[in-house]
Amino acid sequence: MTWLARAVADVERDPESVYALFPRAAREGGPGARAELLRTLTKAAQDPAAAITRLYWQGDAGERLEILETLPQLDLGPAALPLVHDALRTNDTRLVAAALGPYGSAWLDDHAFRQGVLKCVFMSVPLASVEGLGRRFDEELRRMLADFAAERRAAGRPVPPDVLERL
């Protein structure tokens, strides 16, 4: 039996065991192990959103990243939005980019989504990585990007091509 198979069985039997298993899952279980444990936890836990939230708050940057990336598979509705907001408050490009994946794109309100997109521009996260940008692009976001471009030009700095092509 592999480490991951044992861990999955443990979480199915006792969802509380996930808090000791999840931090070790990448090194013990290999790529994909953390996502597997998250899927198992959402099926086994009485309150899946609360369990995922606790795991996120206890996680290091790598654990938080994998939780954000797995959210679209967990069927939590908007309950995990506070985690996305937390990731958008960080200055870690990996977390910010993951926050604007399919889950964030589906549930963030317009204001938070636009601020997230603009933050990506500031942090040099390519806009191509923002899920659903075409679908959610609106006049207000176009204005914000145009103002950003004007600020860059006034400072004598280049405007990134992926901003220019959306103006």
Add this chain to the structure above:
Amino acid sequence: MRIFDPHIHMTSRTTDDYERMYAAGVRAIVEPAFWLGQPRTNVGSFLDYFDALLGWEPYRAAQYGIRHFCTLALNPKEANDPRCQGVLDELPRYLLKDSVVAVGEVGYDSVTPEEDRVFEAQLALAEEHGLPVLVHTPHRDKAAGTRRTLDVVKGMDPGKVLVDHLNELTVAMVRDAGCWAGFSIYPDTKMDPDRMVAILKEYGTERMIVNSAADWGRSDVLKTREVGEAMLAAGFTDEDVDRVLWQNPVAFYGQSGRLHLDDVESGGDYQGNTILRGTR
């Protein structure tokens, strides 16, 4: 010259330092949890600090091509404040994290009963988690404090104990005990590069570890490099320098099973680095 700084408090340093360290050959570091200058008064302050050592600081280091690991513990200074004791209850879940490569800094500051208790509790945690231990020796009454430290760690595998901040008067007893010997090289205090070279000449390079320990006080992130240069000037070989500045700390912290340096040694990108456009 490739350098692994096994003890450096980057939380207190600017990005200029990361740039200078990379230019000098530093490719990987361990940041031990210690105090922050201003004593903390509650457990939450520690948890935010631990989270920074597991999140923001490794991310910041990676932007400058340096791989960041950490050691976590309730340090001996703040071990004396009853308001901080709850840190011991939180540590077990933190010691599971991928980039935690030892328990530390533990040990003595003023050598109090509280320090005894916290020190021993954390040695037990290290055993439980299969982690090596980074032990701080006191700056006041160092020789007596180091002797007492060695008594406390006696039951442990000495190969998993690094006793730090040593000098001419404490090195011999640590080597006799079979532990790893650590030296912090500072501009004015603790050790300097020439005295370090003299110790290496007398005792050899085996189980010897050198750090810059740079922090909030007067300190220099490039002291490790200076030791390497002083070693070469004194007739040590490139291999000797590599043993002290790279192979020894890698062997010590490698006992955690969590010290992954493949990406550092091949000069590849670190996780999210590839997401950057490179125009920052």
